[in-house]
Amino acid sequence: MLGALILIDMQEGFDDPFWGTRNNPDAEANAARLLTHWRAQSAPVFHIQHLSTTPGSPLNPDGGLVALKSMVSPRDGEPVLTKDVNSAFIGTDLEKTLRKQGIEKVTICGLTTPHCVSTSTRMAANLGFDVTLVHDACAAFTGNADLSWREGPAVTADxxxxxxxxxxxxxxxxxxxxDQVLA
Known part of the structure; x- marks a missing residue:
């Protein structure tokens, strides 16, 4: 069984320079390949959309950049679950819907790897789902991390x-x- 595909925060706001340097410019194209595969199999797809409550964030609805990117935009009938925290499972009915549909396996991709993707992956596993994470359909940014707690240079997005x-x-x-998922 293919399970569900969960696309996390593939939003226009991540094109904003606010986030810093990015790795993996092909993440969205790879996510689109996964999405095409899931649709061809008539397998369940869930789109997650982050609506930040932080004023000035590119993902705050007041900024106008919250739309899902066109190459991975939902089709009619594909749920779009909105959240304002890192986990796709908090404040949404994602877990309830997966369980109601008898889905035990999820494949996750999206933005950003160390934040919402990581948190949602950890929580999916903790909830008992069999999780596949597609590394080249995710990306990270150097961001605005506060490095004052430590010595040494900043790390790269990769x-x-x-x-x-x-x-x-x-x-x-x-x-x-x-490619491993699609094989």
Whole structure:
């Protein structure tokens, strides 16, 4: 069974320079490939949309950049669940809907790897779902991290991405590439 595809926060607001340098410019294209595959199989798809409550955030509805990106936009009948925290399971009916549909396996991709993708992946696993995380359909940013707590240089977006994936693989998810999922 293919299970459900969960696309997390693939939104226009992440094109804003506010987030800093980004890795993996092909994340959305890979997510679109996954979405096409799920649709061809008539398998369940869930779109998650972050609506920030932080004034000035590119993902705050007042900023106008909350729309899902066109290459992964939902079709009629595909649910769009909105949230204002990192987890796709908090404040939404995602878990209830998955359970009602008898779905035990989820495949996750989206933005950003160390934040909403990581939190949602961890929570999905903690809730008992079999989780696959598609690393090349996710991306990270250097962001606006407060590094005042430590010495040393800032890390790159790719290092942030890899570190987040390293922590998730094995314990919370099986981390794979898009081509592995589609094979």
């Amino acid at each position: 290092e942030i991405h890899i570190a987040a994936l390293d922590q998730l693989n094995g314990e919370f998810a099986k981390v794979v590439a898009t």
